[in-house]
Amino acid sequence: MTRRVLIAYLALAVLIVIIGMTRGVSTALLLTAISSIYALVALGLNIQFGYGGLFNLAIMGLLMIGGMTVSSISMPINWAFWNSDGPMLLGRAILAAGAGVLLILGVRNLWRIGIPRGVVTWLTVLAWLAGYVLYRTQIDPAASYIETQVQGGWVGGLGLPVYVGYAVAGALAGLAAWVIGKISLGLRSDYLAIATIGMSEIIRAFVKNMDWLTRGTLTVTPIPWPVPLPGAYQDGGVDIPTSFVYGQGGFVLVTLAILIVAVLLVERAYAGPWGRMMRAVRDNHIAASSMGKDVKARQIEIFVFGAVLMGIGGALLSSFNQLFDPGGYIPINHTFLIWVMVIVGGMGNSYGAVLGGFLVYLMWAMSEPVSAAIFAQVSRGTVALGWGPIPEIDARAAQMRVFVLGLVIWLSLRFAPKGLLPEVIRRHV
Amino acid sequence: MDELIFFINKVIISGTVIGSIYALGAVGVTLVFGILRFAHFAHGDMMTLGAFFTYSLVAILAAAGFSLPIPLGIALMPVAMALTSVAALGLDKGFYAPLRRKGAKPVTLLIASIGVTLMLQGVIRLFYGTSTRTFFESEPKDIFRIDMSWAGGTRPITITEPQAWMFGLVVVAVLALHFFLTRSRLGKGMRAMSDNPDLAQVSGINTALVVRVTWILAGALAAMAGTMLALDVSLKPDLAFNIILPIFAAAVVGGLGQTYGAIAGGFLVGFAETLAVFDWTVFLRPFRENLPEWLATAQGLSLVPTEYKLTVAFVILVIVLLVRPTGIFKGLST
Amino acid sequence: MALIEVKDVIGGYGGAPILNGVNIAIEQSDIGVIVGPNGAGKSTTLKAIFGLLKVTGGSVMFDGQEITNSLPDKLVPRGLSFVPQEKNVFTSMSVEENLEMGAFIRRDDISGTLEEIYAMFPVLAEKRRQPAGELSGGQRQMVAMGRALMSKPKLLMLDEPSAGLSPKYVLEIFEHIVSVNKAGVGILMVEQNARQALAFASRGFVLASGKNRYTGTGPELIADPEVAKSFLGG
Ligand SMILES: Nc1ncnc2c1ncn2[C@@H]1O[C@H](COP(=O)(O)OP(=O)(O)OP(=O)(O)O)[C@@H](O)[C@H]1O
Ligand SMILES: [Mg+2]
Numbered sequence: 001m002t003r004r005v006l007i008a009y010l011a012l013a014v015l016i017v018i019i020g021m022t023r024g025v026s027t028a029l030l031l032t033a034i035s036s037i038y039a040l041v042a043l044g045l046n047i048q049f050g051y052g053g054l055f056n057l058a059i060m061g062l063l064m065i066g067g068m069t070v071s072s073i074s075m076p077i078n079w080a081f082w083n084s085d086g087p088m089l090l091g092r093a094i095l096a097a098g099a100g101v102l103l104i105l106g107v108r109n110l111w112r113i114g115i116p117r118g119v120v121t122w123l124t125v126l127a128w129l130a131g132y133v134l135y136r137t138q139i140d141p142a143a144s145y146i147e148t149q150v151q152g153g154w155v156g157g158l159g160l161p162v163y164v165g166y167a168v169a170g171a172l173a174g175l176a177a178w179v180i181g182k183i184s185l186g187l188r189s190d191y192l193a194i195a196t197i198g199m200s201e202i203i204r205a206f207v208k209n210m211d212w213l214t215r216g217t218l219t220v221t222p223i224p225w226p227v228p229l230p231g232a233y234q235d236g237g238v239d240i241p242t243s244f245v246y247g248q249g250g251f252v253l254v255t256l257a258i259l260i261v262a263v264l265l266v267e268r269a270y271a272g273p274w275g276r277m278m279r280a281v282r283d284n285h286i287a288a289s290s291m292g293k294d295v296k297a298r299q300i301e302i303f304v305f306g307a308v309l310m311g312i313g314g315a316l317l318s319s320f321n322q323l324f325d326p327g328g329y330i331p332i333n334h335t336f337l338i339w340v341m342v343i344v345g346g347m348g349n350s351y352g353a354v355l356g357g358f359l360v361y362l363m364w365a366m367s368e369p370v371s372a373a374i375f376a377q378v379s380r381g382t383v384a385l386g387w388g389p390i391p392e393i394d395a396r397a398a399q400m401r402v403f404v405l406g407l408v409i410w411l412s413l414r415f416a417p418k419g420l421l422p423e424v425i426r427r428h429v
Numbered sequence: 430m431d432e433l434i435f436f437i438n439k440v441i442i443s444g445t446v447i448g449s450i451y452a453l454g455a456v457g458v459t460l461v462f463g464i465l466r467f468a469h470f471a472h473g474d475m476m477t478l479g480a481f482f483t484y485s486l487v488a489i490l491a492a493a494g495f496s497l498p499i500p501l502g503i504a505l506m507p508v509a510m511a512l513t514s515v516a517a518l519g520l521d522k523g524f525y526a527p528l529r530r531k532g533a534k535p536v537t538l539l540i541a542s543i544g545v546t547l548m549l550q551g552v553i554r555l556f557y558g559t560s561t562r563t564f565f566e567s568e569p570k571d572i573f574r575i576d577m578s579w580a581g582g583t584r585p586i587t588i589t590e591p592q593a594w595m596f597g598l599v600v601v602a603v604l605a606l607h608f609f610l611t612r613s614r615l616g617k618g619m620r621a622m623s624d625n626p627d628l629a630q631v632s633g634i635n636t637a638l639v640v641r642v643t644w645i646l647a648g649a650l651a652a653m654a655g656t657m658l659a660l661d662v663s664l665k666p667d668l669a670f671n672i673i674l675p676i677f678a679a680a681v682v683g684g685l686g687q688t689y690g691a692i693a694g695g696f697l698v699g700f701a702e703t704l705a706v707f708d709w710t711v712f713l714r715p716f717r718e719n720l721p722e723w724l725a726t727a728q729g730l731s732l733v734p735t736e737y738k739l740t741v742a743f744v745i746l747v748i749v750l751l752v753r754p755t756g757i758f759k760g761l762s763t
Numbered sequence: 764m765a766l767i768e769v770k771d772v773i774g775g776y777g778g779a780p781i782l783n784g785v786n787i788a789i790e791q792s793d794i795g796v797i798v799g800p801n802g803a804g805k806s807t808t809l810k811a812i813f814g815l816l817k818v819t820g821g822s823v824m825f826d827g828q829e830i831t832n833s834l835p836d837k838l839v840p841r842g843l844s845f846v847p848q849e850k851n852v853f854t855s856m857s858v859e860e861n862l863e864m865g866a867f868i869r870r871d872d873i874s875g876t877l878e879e880i881y882a883m884f885p886v887l888a889e890k891r892r893q894p895a896g897e898l899s900g901g902q903r904q905m906v907a908m909g910r911a912l913m914s915k916p917k918l919l920m921l922d923e924p925s926a927g928l929s930p931k932y933v934l935e936i937f938e939h940i941v942s943v944n945k946a947g948v949g950i951l952m953v954e955q956n957a958r959q960a961l962a963f964a965s966r967g968f969v970l971a972s973g974k975n976r977y978t979g980t981g982p983e984l985i986a987d988p989e990v991a992k993s994f995l996g997g
Contacts, residue, residue, distance in 0.1 A: 055536065055539070183747055183750060183751060184750060187750065187754060189535065189536045189539060190462070190467060190468035190535070190539060190685065191681060191685075191750065191754070193468060193470075193539060194468060194674075194677045194678070194681055194746070195746065195747070195750060197674065197677075198674060198677075198678065198742070198743035198746055198747070199743070201674060201739055201740070201743065202739075202740045202743055205736065205737050205739055205740050206737075206740075208736075209734070209736045209737065331670070332547065336543060336547065339540065339543070343540065391558060392558040392559060392560070395554065395558060395559045396554065396555050396558065399550070399551045399554035399555050399559075400551060400555060401551075402547050402548075402550055402551040402554075403547065403548050403550075403551025403552055403555065404551070405544075405547050405551075406543075406544040406545060406546065406547025406548035406549075406550070406551060407544070407548055408544075409540065409541065409543060409544030409547065410524055410541055410544040410545065410548070413528060413533070413537055413540060413541050413544070414527060414528060414531075417533075417537070614863075614867065617856070617860055617863060617864065618864065618867055620853075620855070620856060620860075621853050621856060621860075621864045621867075624853040624854060624855045624856060625850055625852075625853050625854070627847070627850065628847065628850060628851060628852070628853060629853075629864070630815075630834075630835050630836070631813065631815075631835055631845050631847060632835075632839065632864050632865055632867055632910065632914075633835055633836050633838070633839025633840065633867055633868040633914060634836070634864065634867045634868075635836050635867075635868075636836070
């Protein structure tokens with residue numbers, strides 16, 4: 001097994017070197033940086049699905065939370081906002097939300113003073129409605145004020161170091177996962193899949209439309225790096241191509257370090273008593289719950305753990321691109337692609353998921369020029385035949401990749417369901 | 430009166446239209462779930478596929494100078510339904526049946542259906558590109574105006590011709606499905622298999638046949654729903670992804686595996702969406718003089734801003750999952 | 764020649780075999796009863812005959828033809844019917860629909876058979892429109908048996924038809940079984956009420972650890988002190 005892992009990673013290294021030799025060191029570093037971030041996210045999914053058997057289609061939402069958080073934490077403070085009426089208006093909205101929550105909690109407890117349960121249920125519904133309306137009456141003007149009257153059109157960042165952004169991103173994604181888990185864990189996989197994909201879309205709708213907080217489709221840029229940017233090297237007199245190698249190389253070191261630490265942590269935890277418990281829960285729900293183990297609490301734990309990695313991954317991704325663009329998140333690239341990574345790499349094996357993350361991302365990135373080239377060739381053929389060029393050729397070439405992605409999913413399930421590096425079956429207890 | 434007419438046009442009619450489409454889609458999802466026990470994510474793309482089948486047929490006939498007193502899209506829909514059923518059978522034979530034979534768990538089939546969805550999406554856009562199309566390039570979209578002056582309204586109730594057809598056809602489809610499931614041998618066999626697959630097998634019910642019938646129905650319903658959506662609005666290749674979510678929500682809300690639940694869920698989600706984004710200020714207009722100023726001049730009093738329309742289905746879904754996880758009609762588990 | 768002949772059958776659920784050579788032979792006029800301790804492989808034997816698990820050794824002959832590892836949709840048309848131990852009705856469907864499902868393989872008119880079943884279990888006729896899930900345990904057992912008879916089987920296999928029933932119902936069910944047998948249907952059943960069942964069994968089989976331990980007529984087995992001591996509770 002360990003030999004298989006070594007050979008697989010050696011092959012991966014060779015692949016990256018080949019990319020570096022054919023397409024330039026800078027491209028290779030760029031791809032390595034992004035694919036190591038994806039590998040981190042795949043590691044998170046592997047914890048959730050491979051270890052916990054929990055279906056999560058909310059990856060995109062968690063990545064968005066990560067990206068949004070790092071931009072809010074590490075972008076400079078927008079003094080124009082703090083010196084305007086914005087904070088006061090927002091404060092009122094927060095108070096309104098708090099009042100709404102108090103109202104709902106109060107109404108829910110009315111049964112204590114002898115009001116019949118049925119009536120309380122209906123009053124609770126009304127209280128929710130009232131709370132919601134109250135909040136909307138405060139937040140709507142605040143939002144439109146900030147978006148139109150405040151310079152920059154948003155509340156700005158906190159001006160904290162980007163590392164802090166990564167950490168908070170992980171924490172917030174974990175919190176979101178806790179909420180999602182509270183609602184939907186314990187359901188069978190189909191319900192869980194639908195519920196999580198729904199949550200993901202809700203997160204997207206909010207992040208995209210709360211311009212005052214996230215700048216929405218206006219996008220946030222430039223998000224800082226934890227290491228010097230290529231520009232900093234250029235200022236020091238390094239020529240442009242080399243500056244990119246230095247800059248991206250620095251970032252790669254950061255992402256690889258985070259990835260390695262994460263893998264080691266996960267492996268240690270999974271080999272220990274916690275992992276044994278997880279396996280028991282996954283493989284035998286009923287037995288585990290009859291042994292007095294709180295299955296749902298364990299599942300939430302594992303869901304949150306995976307989500308933290310996804311949040312950090314989302315933050316790293318935005319930080320590396322220096323851009324947070326809510327419009328750029330789509331389920332294919334940010335949810336299903338991760339699934340392909342874990343399926344191809346090997347569910348239930350950290351090294352497999354990470355390998356899958358690297359390989360699938362590299363293939364995905366490289367397939368873009370390849371499929372464009374194929375289509376250009378075919379188009380030349382159709383022109384020669386007198387049929388004219390293929391219309392919308394770029395869009396169609398892009399769709400070919402989507403098709404191949406789907407086919408890869410099916411082929412792996414059909415012919416290699418255990419993936420490249422299968423799960424190492426450890427004996428229980 | 431005009432306010433009421435506005436409400437009828439904006440909520441009753443739109444809600445019925447979108448509710449019908451969700452209901453047809455959700456029934457397909459729920460039938461597949463009942464028989465094969467997995468959430469079929471590619472259902473939305475089967476809808477798109479069906480709509481494109483209809484579109485292609487219409488384009489071919491229209492190019493040949495053919496025309497009918499009814500919209501071609503409606504006239505040719507049955508052919509597209511048959512084609513989509515064949516496609517659905519092909520998808521099962523090519524992708525799901527091999528996995529079932531290997532004894533794959535439902536969750537594997539669920540992932541496989543995500544793969545199938547991506548493949549279908551790729552193929553559809555490969556052939557049809559990414560642009561938006563309409564069925565009414567070569568023929569006009571007739572609009573029926575029901576005069577309301579007898580009731581003191583100055584504006585008519587408006588229904589487009591495809592919408593009128595849609596209402597009729599949905600009623601026919603639901604009734605046909607009802608009679609199929611309660612009166613026919615195969616339909617009862619389907620219910621039996623959905624109720625207790627092991628006992629169905631023991632009773633000698635031809636389960637392979639039931640699976641085929643399920644895909645045929647799912648394909649036909651998907652084509653119907655997809656075509657209707659395309660006729661009502663426009664035909665977009667990415668129609669599927671935005672619609673599969675409310676459809677799943679409708680199926681879950683109705684209780685997965687419950688046919689009537691799916692219909693109810695479809696209309697519930699459809700009306701909830703339209704009501705949530707409806708701008709209630711129209712109803713304030715007649716009383717404008719007597720209202721406090723802040724209310725009289727209020728703009729856009731809708732429960733949910735339009736940008737958040739998609740979230741409505743999920744809020745309902747989440748509430749149902751919290752309050753009654755198996756759906757309104759008790760859904761299947763295992 | 765026997766209606767069904769199970770010869771040295773070996774089989775299981777994929778792991779180690781549960782059946783290690785089971786032998787059963789029944790005529791159409793027989794009532795065969797399989798008894799044995801919990802986990803002996805009684806249900807497994809019936810499932811193996813009915814193609815619900817893989818038989819890896821031995822053979823099953825039915826009505827002169829080999830049916831080893833045939834699937835139910837082939838066996839039911841040939842005249843074999845099976846009532847499983849649990850979950851043996853379609854709970855969401857009405858009593859009548861349950862019965863109709865038993866006749867799924869038939870293409871001829873089933874109304875006559877339906878009336879026969881209602882004549883045998885009048886209570887079902889009263890409740891024919893009611894979902895089977897709303898019936899009592901005993902009534903469900905009747906629905907299950909009725910469903911299995913709807914295909915006009917030559918051999919009816921029943922897995923613990925009396926499980927969970929009050930003594931009065933047990934007797935009633937047994938009487939029905941005897942009358943079904945009188946009407947020309949061979950019976951092969953598994954029973955926990957061993958003494959009672961063996962009393963009217965023309966063939967009895969005592970199974971333990973997936974093997975025949977004793978075989979004989981019912982009364983013979985009851986009379987055998989060894990059987991009585993180890994399997995019938997003294
Ligand atoms: N579906 C299954 N998968 C794996 N093993 C099974 C399965 N069903 C039963 N077994 C095993 O097969 C053995 C025999 O079970 P079987 O159900 O045939 O017993 P039985 O004689 O009918 O007992 P009972 O009187 O309790 O019904 C048992 O050890 C059981 O654990
Ligand atoms: Mg048993």
